[in-house]
Amino acid sequence: MPKTSTALIRRLRGRATGLVVAGTALALAVPVPAMAATARASAASADPVSVMTYTAKERREALAYWTTARIKAVGKSVDLGPTGPKAKPYKGAALKTVGRLFFVNSRGADTWCTATAVKSANRSAVMTAAHCVRMGSSPGNTNTAMVFVPGYHKGKKPYGAFAVRSAATPRTWENDSLNDMSALVVDADKNGRKLTDVVGGRPIAFDRAVGGTVTALGYSATRPQLGEELLRCVGRTKREHGTQMIPCDLTGGASGGPWLADFDATTGKGKGVLVSVNASLDSLTPTKMYGEVLRTTAKKVYDRAQRG
Numbered sequence: 001m002p003k004t005s006t007a008l009i010r011r012l013r014g015r016a017t018g019l020v021v022a023g024t025a026l027a028l029a030v031p032v033p034a035m036a037a038t039a040r041a042s043a044a045s046a047d048p049v050s051v052m053t054y055t056a057k058e059r060r061e062a063l064a065y066w067t068t069a070r071i072k073a074v075g076k077s078v079d080l081g082p083t084g085p086k087a088k089p090y091k092g093a094a095l096k097t098v099g100r101l102f103f104v105n106s107r108g109a110d111t112w113c114t115a116t117a118v119k120s121a122n123r124s125a126v127m128t129a130a131h132c133v134r135m136g137s138s139p140g141n142t143n144t145a146m147v148f149v150p151g152y153h154k155g156k157k158p159y160g161a162f163a164v165r166s167a168a169t170p171r172t173w174e175n176d177s178l179n180d181m182s183a184l185v186v187d188a189d190k191n192g193r194k195l196t197d198v199v200g201g202r203p204i205a206f207d208r209a210v211g212g213t214v215t216a217l218g219y220s221a222t223r224p225q226l227g228e229e230l231l232r233c234v235g236r237t238k239r240e241h242g243t244q245m246i247p248c249d250l251t252g253g254a255s256g257g258p259w260l261a262d263f264d265a266t267t268g269k270g271k272g273v274l275v276s277v278n279a280s281l282d283s284l285t286p287t288k289m290y291g292e293v294l295r296t297t298a299k300k301v302y303d304r305a306q307r308g
Contacts, residue, residue, distance in 0.1 A: 048297060049304045050174045052133070052142055052167045059163035059187055062145040066102050072155060074102070074110045075227040078252070083222040083231060086249045086287075090217060090230040092268025096159060096199035098230060098258060099150035100219050101128055101184075103164075106141035112227060114218040114257035115148055115184065116274060119201035120306035123194040126162075126184040127204070127302070128256030129277050130169040133184075136177030148186050150199045152219070154228045159199050162186035168304045170297045180279040181292050182256075183305030202258065202274045206299045210237050210244045215265040216289055218254020218278050227253045233289065234265050237275075241290065244276060248289035254278050259291050 054062070083089075101115040113132035118125050126148055135141035146164035149157050165187050170179035188194050195201075216233045225231060233248035237259075250257070259276040263269075276291030292298065 048171050049301050050139075050169050050171050051304060051308075052169075054144070054146070054163075054165060058144070059165060062147050062163050063161060065104075065145050066147045066149075066161065068155065070110065071100075071102065071149075074112060075221070078221040079223055079226060080221045080251050080253075081223070083220065083225060084249065086233050086235075086247055087220060087222070087231045088233075089225065090232040090265065090268075092264065092266055094151060094153075094158075095217070095230065095268060096151045097202050097272075098217055099148055100152040100227065101126075101132060101146065101148050101164075101256060103132070103143040103146040105143050106135055106138075112219065112253055113255045114253065114278065116258040116277075117148075117150055117195050117199050117201045118183075118274060118302075119196065119203050120302075122185065122306055122308060123196040123201070124165075124185050124188075124308075125201070125302070125305045126164075126186055126195070127258065127274060127277055128182050128184060129279050130173040130180045130182040131279070132256045133167045133169055133182045134174065136173050136180070137175060139174050146184070148184070148195075150195070153230070160189045160191075162189060162195055166305070166308050168301045168308070170301055172297065179292055179297050181277055181294065181298050181301065183302045185305050185308040202260070202272055204274045204294065204302065205261065206294045206302075208261070208273075208275045208294070210239045210293060212237060212261050212275075214246060214259040214261050214275060215263050216246060216248050216250060216254075216257060216259050216278055216291075218250045218257030220250045221253040222251060232265050240288075243279070243290050244293055245282075245288050245290050247287060249286045250278060250289060251281065251286055 115128035172178040235246035282288040
């Protein structure tokens, strides 16, 4: 996002003692024991893609960390106001590919975003926002204990949980808070099955012209759902502030959720091509959602992940 618009656009993070909306991804202010994991940068500074990896031990710890009780607690601890009027509960056919992405943020707090399984060569790639992986313009502030739960709904994990093995983000996000998108690689599930063999994967469109109708989805921390149900907005994209925008009042917790084109939000039918992810809002009382136009940099990030 251009630096000239940073005063206008606040990232999707809710932070509490009382919950003050102030940044990216939903985050609780009350500290919790952070995982011992340390994400390691694996690429040289000249590389346009930055990749963090997590050890096998860290991934096992992440799966053990996100118990049913902990997931229930993180949702109950947050209330970002009433849902809507633009955001509505998604009522179409079950979306196996979309789920909650749980993690411990760089401040040691339990939190979540939204993410989507996508078609990939390794059958293990997930798309989300870069701010769900690490703070922008702050290379050392990275998230840990990352676990993707596709199809999450009211405490149920119908397709299991997948530990994140690596996370690719644009180098421009790491250094300058630009290009807020990320591609993750997840482990196989406990039965050895790869992610998209279990839930399928959404196709991705790069360099798609701005202007079509999309459905934005996310596990927003608004009531009464409080992250337990998938919410959606439907709108026509418009170019604004060097990126693209749709009318939408999803908020914290919806970060990283997909923008799906050629998709019927009522029935869940259609191709559901991923054309962006929820990245930022226009204000503390949102009326607009912004998402990156997926161009060359985004394709490089995705390609790095699908080869991982």
